[in-house]
Amino acid sequence: MTSEVTDETAVDAARRRMLELIASGSLEPGQRLGSERELASDLGVSRSTLRQALGVLEQSGVVRRVPGRGGGTFVSRAKIERDLSSVVGVPALLRAQGFTAGSRVISASIMGADDATAAALELEPGGLVTEIVRIRLADGSPVSLEHARLPASRFPGLLELPLGGSVYELLDEHYGVRPAEALERIEAVSAGPDEASVLDITTGAPLLSITRTAKDADGVPFEFSHDLFRADRTRILVRTPGAAGTADSARARGRLVDLQAWSAP
Known part of the structure; x- marks a missing residue:
């Protein structure tokens, strides 16, 4: 029996070939790859080399592995860029990047504000707010879970409007309110059973x-x-002003920050 020997050159060549197949559309986002034997044969490499190449691609988020009988290795879906330098609704963000935007309204109600909400909205403790909970979809696939709270007295009748689209567009059209600035705090967390x-x-x-x-x-x-955005579908864009007042970036004006998938402790 001949032992399989891999080296960095062979692994890199297999990785590059996989990337070419994905870039050309031969392998599409969400597609399940064939068996290791078939894929190794198609690429002309050993199964050991293929496993290492897939491991590198998984670490970079290009493919994802799902355990179990119905699992396998899948091409990751395209990532959504979240630009922190602008305040836009998720539907507009998705449409601008070529995705079909959608929403599922989980709940919509008027409730008393908790301390954090009251402080953020400068309300009296227990003041009434309209809460809207939705799942955001990109090309029919869930990408984020959204909990939005707004002062109920400022937006009367909001719950009677169609809430499946952009709330920002509704506020502009019906109440003349547009976002001028936003303070956002970002952190990586693990999905609980409900979010998952x-x-x-x-x-x-x-x-x-x-x-x-x-x-x-x-x-x-x-x-x-x-x-809560899925980390495997989200990429952060940060615009950093340079010394000359321009923005130095991986995309001419911004710095891309990929939130890599990691295992919860």
């Missing part, structure tokens, strides 16, 4: 948690929200 269920991921999978307070042109806060 609605976002179609495994419990413990990484999420990008964004807590946002949006203000209007007069500096008055009108939205306090908490969004």
